Amino acid sequence: MTAARTRARRGEGERLRDEILDVAEELLVSTGDENAVSIRAIAQRVGVTPPSIYLHFADKESLLWAVCERQFAKFDAVLEAASATTDDPIEALRRRGEAYARFGLEHPDAYRMMFMARPTVADRHAATIDRSGGSAFTHHVEAVQRAIDTGALRPDLDALQVAIFTWSGMHGITSLLISLASFPWPDREQLVRGMCALQLRALKAEP
């Protein structure tokens, strides 16, 4: 189907690994259906036979987690970029929150893999999560800490707990919007902004 691949040279085996990841990612976003990402579909698109995949990935799950790892990097970059557009630590938190939801709604399948995966799956690949998701979470905790340090948020707050709460809030609205498509939601943007505002209201220092 796809143009015949020329066999990779010695030591160039890694090339196929990257191609597989590219195709898997593209297949995921273009079809918008995780089930469409089958080992066979990937192999066909890459121009290779299914067993070749297993030369580079232990199983399908590992492959999907490798894709996930890439997404985490993008995700982290997007949030960091969003919060870097302002000096106000509260405004930075707001922009992080809105960017979070936007990322999830624009890449629902990636988001699903990152934050709504099966517990068994997450367990087996805990190391991957720690590496790739960990840095994004750390950045979030730091952003919260800055807001506490400057007195913008209540000083009695614990940055880690606040980070978890705000994360939960934005994850809640994002994942519900993704999963319950048939629910009669009001305007999405307004919901996201409202959720951000609600949480900040509870956390901001009294004037």
Next chain:
Amino acid sequence: MTAARTRARRGEGERLRDEILDVAEELLVSTGDENAVSIRAIAQRVGVTPPSIYLHFADKESLLWAVCERQFAKFDAVLEAASATTDDPIEALRRRGEAYARFGLEHPDAYRMMFMARPTVADRHAATIDRSGGSAFTHHVEAVQRAIDTGALRPDLDALQVAIFTWSGMHGITSLLISLASFPWPDREQLVRGMCALQLRALKAEP
């Protein structure tokens, strides 16, 4: 494997349907793995051959949604019971929230089906959701409205929006705890209570 079934009498066909649902539910909670709930596994446990399942359910998805419908009924009952233990509308909201999280954490697979299903799935069975999940949501909106009407929550709030926000918040913490099992969470109970408190703080009327 299982004791040989005696063929159902005329008009008792529905009996098999119920047995299938019982087994599917039991399989889901006992294995804790949605993949373990295969048509074949169910059929074997019921003591019947796989095609018989299709006499009562159009396909696997419909079967799972029927299970889901039962869970929604339980879920709604649990939340209503929790909020009925107090007359204070704020306390009722808190108890609803904590009961929500407890239900999710105690029945993670059921919770996953109810609130974390695929959008395509949710779309095809939108009617089912509206019927079974709708009443639970309606009850929640009513609880919020009571709190607004008594002046416990800020009077400028819209009950529907507040219901969505509080739902999102509790769903956020619940689903993250379910999905990201390997994350180094602090104490679960404390997290859940903290999330409830945080949201109520933002919504309560000024003293």
Next chain:
DNA sequence: CTCCTGGAGTTATCAACGATAACCTAACCC
């Protein structure tokens, strides 16, 4: 130039899954 090692990828095959078509059969009604 020849040999031969080992990295790269294929062919053949498995078991399990969801689903369907075609068939059987026991229960009930007249």
Next chain:
DNA sequence: GGGTTAGGTTATCGTTGATAACTCCAGGAG
């Protein structure tokens, strides 16, 4: 007591993830 039909079964299909065993060819050693 014989047809009708609800309540199943047998046989089979296409697809999936996965593995064992083979082939092929680049490239270094002699």
